[in-house]
Amino acid sequence: MATFLYKLGRLAFRRRRITALIWLLLFGLAGFGASSAGTAPEDDFALPGTEAQQAFDLLEERFPGQSADGATARIVFEAPDGQKITATDHREAVDGVLDGVAGNQVEAVSDPFADNAGVSKDGSTAYAVVDYKVTAMEIEDETRDAINDVVDKEREDGLTIQAGGDALMVEPDMGNGEIIGVGIALVVLVITFGSLVAAGLPIITALVGVGIGISSITALANVLDLSATTSTLAMMIGLAVGIDYALFIASRYRAELTDGHSREEAAGRAVGTAGSAVVFAGLTVIIALAGLAVVNIPILTKMGLAAAGTVALAVLIALTLVPAALGIVGKRIYGRKVRKANPETGAPPASEHLEKPNMGTRWSRAVLKRPVLVLSAAIIGLGALAAPVASMELGLPDEGTSPTDTTQRKAYDMLSEAFGPGFNGPVTGVIDATEAENPQQAADDAVERISDVDGVVSVTPASFNEAGDTATFMVTPTTGPSDTDTEKVVKEIRGLASGVQDDTGAELYLTGSTAVNIDFSQVLDDALVPYLALVVGLAFILLMLVFRSLLVPLKAALGFLFSVLAALGAVVAVFQWGWLAGALGVEETGPIMSMMPIFLIGVVFGLAMDYEVFLVSRMREAYVHGESAGDAVVTGFRYGARVVTAAAVIMISVFAGFIGAGDSMIKMMGFGLAVAVLFDAFLVRMTIVPAVLALIGKSAWWLPKWLDRILPNVDVEGEKLYRQLAAAAPVAPPAAGEEREPEPTGVR
16 A cells, blocks of 8 residues: 555655646535535434334324424413413413414414413413424524514513523534634644644645535535535534644655655655555544444434545545645745755755654653553543543433523523423323224323323323324423433333233324433434444454554554543533533533434544554554664654644644534533543553553564464555665656755665
């Protein structure tokens, strides 16, 4: 592989203007496709194979006149202290408000005073449900404004009015994560390279890749049924890895220039060696993201595949556009001071960076002197960070976790106080009575059995469709939607289904937002182990190919588990326990988002393997070329520590920028990814890795002979490439306008 990539790098460098033009044309075509594409479809949140999804599909089939997935809003009215909402003047005010929210998208508005069904027992509070013909994402601004105007209007009658429901849902505030990340990345790259041109190159090439990726997703949205949120993960990951991959190629290119190679030769060697690491690092990220399909949740599958495609673009750009860009910038890849001191080559001599040990060299030597102490301290620290995971509670955010100053949260609290906590998390029951001899009796029997379940406050009478073969009813639990006791109630009711079917022939299902959340969490729990086994297993094989070792991939996988557990522990401490919540803008603590563990595993595993491949592949290269195991570790850190540190800081900055988002889920994801990269890069890869390699010595590179014969040799370290270069004279003429010095023929 290294030989092929070497030739590809030289070709891209030599034909740099054509290569750059091709990528710019692709960028323009993708942008044109995105601009001419229709509106992206709405999110199709489906849970194939779950009871909640079966019930939802049944409702759509048997109640065709109703919008099973239509948006709803609940408008809550509270009378002044000591007064009743049922008083004549208050009733008239409520009716006037409900008349004002009616519109073209409204299907029905309930009357809270019909049999006082929507009035609290103390008579102080009432609520009305507004059903819409369209989904929450299709609600027009005019319709949503009608509700908000009611809430914001100052009232002379003293009524307190708040509103909740998914009809008020708006696109989440993403904050300025991308801008912040790019800004910090530029600063880090300027410090790393000492040249504004060199710093801008990885950012520009990464933006080209992300631009093509996001535009392609937008252009293909209708064809592949990709919603607008599909590109969220692609943007976050694509930007981070795009900068990192370009950074690694550019850094290796500068190192080859320093060793005295011509610019074209340096580009070829950089792509042949660091480019090989980029390919396999990218493959681990792609495996982790594409593996989300194992979870069998369509929206996660689409997000994972879209992000994986963007990562593949980042790899291709690093192998072609980056060497072409290096050729275009020429000697400006170094700062003015270096170019002025070395006018002929534009690069510092090799002796300059070898005379004084850099920080990576000093750090690795310090770790090698006391590996046991360093390893113990790092593991104890990660263990302490992971400790909160033991008390982690999983769930999905609802209006009860919204900021306290929002109307959704105020409406939620008003309903909980007036009707009980479970009123905000009702469960929809569905009776399929097509096989029942007496459908009405079967429905009544099911309602009666459910009413006797502990934790159930009330069950509404069953309401049949026109055909009389399907009925629905509402179950109100005593506890809130995210409470673990509510989950127990749902499971107990579902346990009655077999008895209902045996006695009456009718089938009982539960659905609704509370049941959907429970099923969603269960699907993620069931998929966690298979997903982890698939991703880690495939990556283990991939790393065996890269490093020709058993212990290095094992160490990489175990280190990743430490990183994920520590990151989850930090998430629990902030978002569930409330530590540093105020400093991070977390207004309300609660359960950790159900998809957070599997999301962190997928994304962080790929990114963690990036640093493993980039850092350890340089060690492997040094070991293969004759250095001792200990010296190889020092060499790997001398050349790789600074660039890995810069890459990690950039990625942390990109993710941390999303902590400022207004949406709690995005805030949690940004924080989780940022701390995961922080722990993995600096505690695992930069600390545990050299300590473990120091302890196991040359055994780290041991591979059974029979396995060595079976596994194909991908030559990531460029051993075959350097043998060919040592045996042959330079094979390519100088580029136009470039003076070439004779190439060294020995292996470095």
